[in-house]
Amino acid sequence: MTFSRFIGTAVASLAVALAATAADAQQSIKFTLDWKFEGPAAPFVVAIDKGYYKAEGLDVTIDTAGGSLEPLNRIASGTYDIGFGDINSLIKFRDANPNVPIKAIYMVYNKPPFSIVGRKSRGVVKPKDLEGKKLGAPAPDGAYAQWPIFVKANGIDASKVTIENVGFPVREPMLAAGQVDAITGFSFSSYINLKDRGVPADDITVLLMADYGVNLYGNAIIVNPKFAAEKPDAVKAFLRAFTKGMQETVKSPATSVESVIKRNDVAKKDVELERLNMAIKDNILTDEVKKNGFGGVDLARLDGAIDQIALTFAFKAKPKAADIFDASFLPDAAARKAN
Numbered sequence: 636m637t638f639s640r641f642i643g644t645a646v647a648s649l650a651v652a653l654a655a656t657a658a659d660a661q662q663s664i665k666f667t668l669d670w671k672f673e674g675p676a677a678p679f680v681v682a683i684d685k686g687y688y689k690a691e692g693l694d695v696t697i698d699t700a701g702g703s704l705e706p707l708n709r710i711a712s713g714t715y716d717i718g719f720g721d722i723n724s725l726i727k728f729r730d731a732n733p734n735v736p737i738k739a740i741y742m743v744y745n746k747p748p749f750s751i752v753g754r755k756s757r758g759v760v761k762p763k764d765l766e767g768k769k770l771g772a773p774a775p776d777g778a779y780a781q782w783p784i785f786v787k788a789n790g791i792d793a794s795k796v797t798i799e800n801v802g803f804p805v806r807e808p809m810l811a812a813g814q815v816d817a818i819t820g821f822s823f824s825s826y827i828n829l830k831d832r833g834v835p836a837d838d839i840t841v842l843l844m845a846d847y848g849v850n851l852y853g854n855a856i857i858v859n860p861k862f863a864a865e866k867p868d869a870v871k872a873f874l875r876a877f878t879k880g881m882q883e884t885v886k887s888p889a890t891s892v893e894s895v896i897k898r899n900d901v902a903k904k905d906v907e908l909e910r911l912n913m914a915i916k917d918n919i920l921t922d923e924v925k926k927n928g929f930g931g932v933d934l935a936r937l938d939g940a941i942d943q944i945a946l947t948f949a950f951k952a953k954p955k956a957a958d959i960f961d962a963s964f965l966p967d968a969a970a971r972k973a974n
Contacts, residue, residue: 661694662869667706667718669777669854671699672899674911675823675918678743679719680894682880691872702803703777704728706857711735716862717873719743721777722855726941726959730950736860738961741874741930743881744853744918749778751785751842752825753817754810759840762789762847771801771815778819781849783947788848807832823913831906843917851940852932853918855960863964870964874930878966881929885920885973888912920973928971932960 668676679697682688688695698715700706706720707728722739729736751770753759759768762785772779786793801809806818807828818825822841829839845851856877863870884891892908899907923933937956945953965971 660692661689662692662866662872663694663696664688664717664869664873665715666695666697666873667709667715668697668699669703669706669719669721670701670824672895673824673902674892674895674907674909675914677888677891677895677911678877678881678884680880680898681883681891682876684894685880685883687876687879688873691876693869693872693876695873695876702773702775703780703854704775707737710737710857710859713859713861715859716866717856717858717870719854720857721747721780722852722857722959723747723940723944724777724780725855725857726944726954727780727948729954729959730948730952733952737857738860738863739855739857739932739959740863740870740961740964741856741877742852742932742960743855743930744914745921745924746845746918747777747781747849747851747853748821748823748914748918749781749844749849749851749853750820750822750825751778751817751844752810752820752822752829753840753842754813754834754838755840756838757813757816759817762791762842765817766792766795768816769797769799769814771799771806771809771818773803773806773819774800776803776819777854778821778844781844781851782819784849784851784943785844785847787946810834822917823910827906827910827913831903850936850943852937858964863961867964871966874964875966875970878929878971881919882973884911885915888915924973928968928973930965930971931962932956934960 703721703724706718709715710718758764807825809815810818811832811834822843826841830836858870888911892911895907896902896904934956
């Protein structure tokens, strides 16, 4: 072997070794969404497509789920490292499972999308109109979980409302067909799905629970406690990358939604873009977020939310906000700016 050939071989071998080392250095993270790849999932997948996770040394895989409760079980079991789920369901889960101290670490829906969605043609315009009506509600639905609070806040006689336990896939079709008068759901999901099924927009009533006395936070990023304890730097890196994905999505929703469309064969760009824009406007980019940046919570507000949950839920041991939300993994305030 000539000297030049030897050097060439050595350089090539070194390059392969360095590439392998770099691959080994990538920290793998299994992440679970709460639902399908739809418009509001854009910040999570934009961070993959833009290389934000990779730049932080992370190899992130993202899976869909079947509702608000599934991510909690996945994270608690350690099947997934980090996930996206309803903080109010987390609060109740923690009370039922005190030995599984999963926590929220980044608030995404500063204002929750929990809603009652009805049709004006079926007499549903305001909360009290639900009396004498049939409400379609999937048992594991995050919005339905807030029904007792909504009832109490609006003086609804719950005995006059017929609750029909329906599956997620048939919820909007049943309302569109007139088999129920209203449904529980996330505003940007049910409203857009009904429109897509041909229900006229001016016939759809969206009662956003947050506008009717339900003073809660919404979906947050949650973490497995063992993973957080063993890999705190990876958790911080994930949130830094996700924040960039969120900032990019809010800045350019029309291009960001493409990251969702390419992962969902049946998704329509115009539908998912409208869904994403609705989530940004109503749930993500609130006045509180514009002032304080993405990701954090007001602990006094969260304590108030826990107090409200306690009005209709019997805690074994009522938690404090600091038991539920851990801000120690958040990027610094300058990196979390919302504008």
